[in-house]
Structure formats: structure tokens, C-alpha cells
Amino acid sequence: MLSLQAAPDTAPLLLLAVGNASRGDDALGPLLAERIEALRLPGLEVQTEYQLQIENALDLLGRRAVLFVDASVSVAAPYALTELRPARDASFSTHAQSPAAVLQSYFDTVGQAPPPSWQLAIRGEAFELGEPLSAAAEANLIESVNAAREWVGRALENLRAESGSHQSGTPIDVGLVKV
Amino acid sequence: MTSDLETAPHPETLRRVAIEPLSRVEGHGKVTLLLDADDRVQQVRLHIVEFRGFEKFIQGRPYWEVPVMVQRLCGICPVSHHLAASKALDQIVGAKITPTAEKIRRLMHYGQILQSHALHFFHLASPDLLFGFDTEIARRNIVGVAAEYPEVARQGVLLRKYGQEVIRHTAGKRIHGTGSVPGGVNKSLSAAERAELLADIYRVIGWARGAVDLVRRLHEAQPELYEVFGSFRSNLLSLVGPSGEMDLYDGKLRARDADRALLFDQFGTNRYWEAIVEETKPWSYMKFPYLRALGPEAGWYKVGPLARVQNCDQIPTPFAEAARREFLDTGHGQPIHATLAYHWARMVELLFAAESIKELLHDDDIEGHDLVARGERAERGVGVLEAPRGTLIHHYRINEDDQIVRANLIVSTTHNNQAMNEAIRQVARRYLDGRKLTEGLLNRIEVAIRAFDPCLSCATHALGKMPLAVELVDAGGVTVDRLVRDGC
Numbered sequence: 001m002l003s004l005q006a007a008p009d010t011a012p013l014l015l016l017a018v019g020n021a022s023r024g025d026d027a028l029g030p031l032l033a034e035r036i037e038a039l040r041l042p043g044l045e046v047q048t049e050y051q052l053q054i055e056n057a058l059d060l061l062g063r064r065a066v067l068f069v070d071a072s073v074s075v076a077a078p079y080a081l082t083e084l085r086p087a088r089d090a091s092f093s094t095h096a097q098s099p100a101a102v103l104q105s106y107f108d109t110v111g112q113a114p115p116p117s118w119q120l121a122i123r124g125e126a127f128e129l130g131e132p133l134s135a136a137a138e139a140n141l142i143e144s145v146n147a148a149r150e151w152v153g154r155a156l157e158n159l160r161a162e163s164g165s166h167q168s169g170t171p172i173d174v175g176l177v178k179v
Numbered sequence: 180m181t182s183d184l185e186t187a188p189h190p191e192t193l194r195r196v197a198i199e200p201l202s203r204v205e206g207h208g209k210v211t212l213l214l215d216a217d218d219r220v221q222q223v224r225l226h227i228v229e230f231r232g233f234e235k236f237i238q239g240r241p242y243w244e245v246p247v248m249v250q251r252l253c254g255i256c257p258v259s260h261h262l263a264a265s266k267a268l269d270q271i272v273g274a275k276i277t278p279t280a281e282k283i284r285r286l287m288h289y290g291q292i293l294q295s296h297a298l299h300f301f302h303l304a305s306p307d308l309l310f311g312f313d314t315e316i317a318r319r320n321i322v323g324v325a326a327e328y329p330e331v332a333r334q335g336v337l338l339r340k341y342g343q344e345v346i347r348h349t350a351g352k353r354i355h356g357t358g359s360v361p362g363g364v365n366k367s368l369s370a371a372e373r374a375e376l377l378a379d380i381y382r383v384i385g386w387a388r389g390a391v392d393l394v395r396r397l398h399e400a401q402p403e404l405y406e407v408f409g410s411f412r413s414n415l416l417s418l419v420g421p422s423g424e425m426d427l428y429d430g431k432l433r434a435r436d437a438d439r440a441l442l443f444d445q446f447g448t449n450r451y452w453e454a455i456v457e458e459t460k461p462w463s464y465m466k467f468p469y470l471r472a473l474g475p476e477a478g479w480y481k482v483g484p485l486a487r488v489q490n491c492d493q494i495p496t497p498f499a500e501a502a503r504r505e506f507l508d509t510g511h512g513q514p515i516h517a518t519l520a521y522h523w524a525r526m527v528e529l530l531f532a533a534e535s536i537k538e539l540l541h542d543d544d545i546e547g548h549d550l551v552a553r554g555e556r557a558e559r560g561v562g563v564l565e566a567p568r569g570t571l572i573h574h575y576r577i578n579e580d581d582q583i584v585r586a587n588l589i590v591s592t593t594h595n596n597q598a599m600n601e602a603i604r605q606v607a608r609r610y611l612d613g614r615k616l617t618e619g620l621l622n623r624i625e626v627a628i629r630a631f632d633p634c635l636s637c638a639t640h641a642l643g644k645m646p647l648a649v650e651l652v653d654a655g656g657v658t659v660d661r662l663v664r665d666g667c
Contacts, residue, residue, distance in 0.1 A: 001340070001341065001344055001375060001376075001378065001379050002337045002340060002341060002379045002382060002383075004333075020251050021251070022236070022248070022251040023251070048354070049354060050251075050257065050354055051255075053298060053339065054298060054302050054335065054336050054339055055294075055336055055339040055340045055343055057336060058336065058340055105336060108332045108333075108336075109332060109333050109336045129233065129236050129251075130235065130236035
């Protein structure tokens with residue numbers, strides 16, 4: 001259990017969604033995860049967390065590409081898809097990590113560059129406890145699900161294209177265009 | 180014992196400095212400093228927004244949903260809420276839970292303690308402690324730790340992982356666990372799950388012992404810092420077991436004064452409101468609890484690791500007890516009130532959690548099948564345990580239709596509210612008073628807050644948060660300088 005080796009059956013792609021389903025638009029991440037998981041896309045593992053922590057770095061072991069999904073108040077509707085680089089958080093609290101900090105934890109722990117990773121930030125508006133998803137967020141979610149599907153589709157296409165010449169376990173070029 | 184820096188006589192004439200994470204919903208933490216024209220500190224306040232909306236959220240829901248629902252209150256220690264709610268609801272279903280149920284819950288709880296304490300020390304606190312408070316931000320972080328102490332960073336992540344696996348096997352899932360239910364648990368461990376956890380536990384104990392040793396060496400290297408920084412006298416409160424031993428899952432309330440003299444002992448948690456009163460203050464959203472017998476001025480207290488290791492008479496596992504005695508010896512017979520001592524005490528508890536997990540894994544009851552008990556129904560239940568940051572109280576009342584009609588939660592950060600304020604006032608008085616503010620000086624305020632790692636009701640975690648803004652505002656209310664750190 002306590003190793004830095006990927007399990008043999010690790011899916012090459014990971015969608016890691018973050019959010020709390022009971023807090024209004026914070027449910028965007030978990031809801032997107034549910035909808036993508038229902039599609040049963042090959043080569044993709046879908047995982048949901050309340051919030052990211054350092055041990056999520058180990059979930060990246062053996063992946064060829066990773067998509068972090070979270071609600072956001074700082075992007076324009078409906079979403080922003082951006083490539084991530086490892087970066088540190090400066091915080092006074094253990095209560096959350098950013099996706100970039102998870103990549104940094106991976107680097108710190110494993111001693112290697114993390115897999116190519118992207119962030120799908122979905123615009124949210126209201127985050128109160130017990131509130132449902134807002135109408136604006138629901139519209140953003142529909143478009144974001146399509147964006148996630150396209151991301152997975154492109155990643156799988158690249159995986160297939162490289163399968164003949166690419167060495168297993170090394171990073172791939174997902175070939176996504178920044179939005 | 181209340182500090183004279185709580186309220187300045189003429190705040191309108193003073194310069195205001197706010198240290199403020201700019202999150203967009205609940206969970207804000209902010210420090211405001213009022214300085215006079217000579218940079219003398221006149222007022223220091225920590226503002227934390229408490230849980231809000233929970234009672235409305237849960238009202239009218241059937242009680243059996245509560246242990247799962249409350250996990251959505253907090254993303255960092257959902258297991259603590261899961262178990263505290265379950266303990267309260269045990270009383271409502273009239274259950275004396277079975278040995279298997281209690282041991283599975285204990286296993287889950289010590290898994291939570293282990294992973295939370297590991298995260299706190301290895302990830303949040305160790306950069307400050309290893310490199311000092313004035314080190315530039317780029318080095319005062321886990322990258323610096325990894326570069327100079329590579330094993331520390333790796334062990335921190337793997338200890339977290341182990342704690343999460345304990346939780347997954349006992350709660351059913353890594354998050355949104357359903358393992359604990361009113362009256363017991365809905366699963367025990369399989370032989371395979373038990374073997375998997377046993378395979379790594381001795382390595383975990385070894386790492387935990389190493390963590391205690393590391394924090395001890397840090398203290399010994401700079402005793403003048405560790406014994407003074409943020410030190411303030413206060414009462415101590417925690418649960419203890421029937422023999423006065425440390426027990427983080429169950430027990431009765433014990434309080435000591437600042438000299439460690441007993442104030443009360445074996446006080447039943449079902450009557451906690453007879454011992455603890457929650458006071459409100461106009462400048463803070465969060466309540467200020469105090470011991471009823473001593474009143475608001477003298478009755479506030481510390482909870483959490485530093486209180487627990489000094490409140491108990493012994494720790495019932497050998498390595499942790501030896502570590503506790505070594506820790507207490509540094510006080511030379513006097514109680515230890517230094518804020519940085521929280522970290523050492525926390526690592527003693529990390530070791531206790533690891534040893535407790537080992538003992539439970541060797542107990543055949545954890546594979547038992549007698550999981551749930553029932554008894555005479557009641558309308559009220561109180562569940563109390565020691566969460567990673569301190570005493571956690573869940574109190575529920577239901578109606579004849581089994582719906583929740585009232586809920587009251589007192590979380591560890593609320594218990595520590597006055598203590599955290601005192602810690603930063605001591606730091607401000609000692610290090611900031613009369614000096615030009617620098618990032619290193621302001622970091623000392625954060626170091627004190629980090630020692631407590633307050634719960635920020637942060638189960639909402641969306642992107643776009645800026646964790647910290649420092650604003651310097653002159654006496655006329657004009658912002659003259661502003662520093663923002665990006666990240667989480």
C-alpha cells in the first residue's frame with residue numbers, strides 16, 4: 001500500500017473532480033464527474049474529492065494525462081480549460097490544496113515531473129450550504145461536460161496514435177488547445 | 180486572563196493592518212492589527228466565520244441521515260463529524276454499541292487523527308519549523324523540505340495515504356463514508372483488509388517515532404524560541420478515559436487550570452452545557468466558550484493536542500507514553516503553554532494514533548459480525564470526541580417523527596477561539612510592537628495560527644480563492660499597501 005508504484009491496472013487518464021454536493025454551485029465538480037462516469041469512457045478513471053490534499057499526488061502515479069475539475073469564481077462562464085504547472089500554495093491552513101500544488105506534491109514525493117495535467121474550471125455563482133445548483137451553473141455544467149468529453153476524446157486519440165511508438169508509462173502530448 | 184490587546188481605547192485614530200484570506204463564502208479567516216503612529220500595537224483580533232446554516236440545512240431530515248450529511252460540513256475532518264454524530268444518535272436509538280462496532284469506529288477515528296496530524300506537521304508546519312520564520316517564502320514550503328529533508332516530505336504523503344486507507348476500509352469509502360450508523364457500524368474489516376493494513380503498520384509507527392524525534396530536536400535546537408513564542412497561560416480542556424488516560428474517541432470532560440491543577444474531572448458529556456458556556460462578542464462571528472465555574476474573563480481554555488497531552492495522566496500505548504513524558508520534562512515541572520509546543524504534542528498523538536491502530540488491528544473483534552445495537556428510544560443525544568484539533572460536540576434533538584428539530588455543534592476551533600486570539604496577541608506584542616512590518620514579522624502571526632490550524636468551515640473549495648491579502652490602512656482609512664498571495 002505504502003509504495004510509490006502505480007497499480008498495474010491504473011487507467012491512463014484520470015478525471016479528478018473537486019467539490020461539495022451540498023453547497024450550491026460547489027457541486028459542479030461532482031456533478032460533472034457523475035455525468036462523465038456514466039459514459040463509461042475507456043481508459044478513464046473518474047474520482048471525486050471534497051477538496052484536494054497532498055495524498056492526491058499518489059493518484060497521479062502511472063497516469064498519462066490528468067484533468068482536474070472544480071467550480072470557480074474567477075473564470076468567465078461557462079468554463080476555462082488551462083494547462084497546469086506545478087506550483088506551491090502559501091497558506092496558513094491545511095484545509096485545501098490547489099491542483100497545481102498537488103502536482104508540486106507529486107514532484108516532491110516521487111521526484112519526477114507529474115503527468116501532463118489540465119484544469120477545467122467551471123464558473124459558479126452561489127455556494128451556500130443546502131442550496132441547489134443555480135440555473136447559470138447548470139448551463140455552464142452542460143457545456144463543461146462537453147468540454148470534458150472532448151478532452152478525454154482527444155487524449156484517447158493521442159494515446160492510440162502513440163501506442164505503437166510510445167513507451168508505456170511516460171507522459172504523452174495530449175495536444176489540447178488552451179481555451 | 181483576557182489580554183489587554185483585545186480592544187483599543189480609540190481605534191478610530193489607529194492604523195489598521197488586515198491579514199485576510201479572500202475566499203468567497205464561509206471559511207474566512209482574518210487578522211486585524213491596529214497600530215498607532217509609532218507602530219505600537221494597540222489591538223489584535225482574529226476573525227473566523229463559524230459554521231452557518233447547518234441547523235436549517237439539517238432541520239426536518241430523518242436522524243439516520245445525519246452521520247453522512249454532517250461530513251459535508253468539513254472537508255478536512257469529515258470522519259470526526261461522522262463519528263460525533265453517530266455517538267449522539269447512539270443515544271437516540273438507545274444503543275450500547277457492540278465491541279466490534281466500537282473498535283471499528285476507534286480504528287476509523289485513529290486513522291483520521293493519523294492522517295490529519297501528518298498533514299499538519301509534514302505539510303503545513305514543517306517548513307516554518309525547519310527553516311525558520313524569516314526564510315523567504317520560496318524556501319519556506321514543502322519544496323524546501325523535500326530538498327533538504329526528502330524523507331520528511333515522502334513520509335508525510337505516505338502517512339496521509341495510510342490514514343486514508345484505514346478510513347476507506349472502515350467507513351466503506353474514502354470520502355462520503357457510511358460505515359458508522361446510529362447504534363453501530365454497517366461493516367467490519369475483512370481478513371484481507373486487516374492483513375493489508377497490518378502489512379504497513381510497523382513502518383507507520385517507525386515514521387511516527389521519527390516525527391516525534393524530529394520535532395524534539397527542533398525544540399532542543401532553539402529552546403529560547405520554542406518555549407517563548409506565542410506562550411500564554413490558560414486552562415486546559417479535553418476528554419479523558421475513566422482512569423484519566425488519553426482517549427480521543429470517548430470519555431468524560433476534564434479541565435485543569437493554567438498550573439495544571441484539576442478544576443473538574445469525569446464530568447459527563449451529556450451535561451456539557453453545565454460546564455461550558457458560549458459567549459458572543461460584537462466584533463466576531465465566532466462564539467467564545469468558557470468554563471462556567473470561572474466566568475468569561477478567567478474561564479477560557481485551550482483544547483487540542485497541547486491540552487490533551489497535559490490533561491491526561493498517561494497515554495495507554497508505550498512509545499507515545501514515553502514520548503509524552505519526555506515532552507512534559509521540558510516544562511521542568513511546570514505546565515507548557517508555548518504555542519509551538521502544539522506541534523510536539525501533535526506528534527506524540529500521531530504516535531499514539533499509530534500504536535492504537537496497531538493494537539486494534541491485532542484484535543479479532545474487528546472482524547466480528549455483531550454490528551448494530553438498539554435500545555430504548557430517546558429524543559436527545561450528545562456525542563463528544565476529540566477531533567484532531569480538539570474537543571468536538573454534536574447535540575441533536577428529534578421529534579416523534581424521527582426528524583431533527585435542533586442541532587448544536589461546538590467545534591474545536593470555537594473552543595480555541597480565545598486561545599488563538601491570545602497567541603497572536605503575544606506574538607504581536609513580542610515581535611511586531613514598535614517595528615516596521617515586514618513579511619517575516621507578519622509570517623510570525625501566521626505561524627501562530629498554523630499551530631492551531633483552525634477549522635474554517637471550508638468544505639466548499641472552489642478555484643479562484645486568494646489565500647492571503649495583507650492590507651495596510653492608514654488612520655484615514657486609505658489603503659497604502661497591499662500584498663496578495665495566490666494559491667490555495
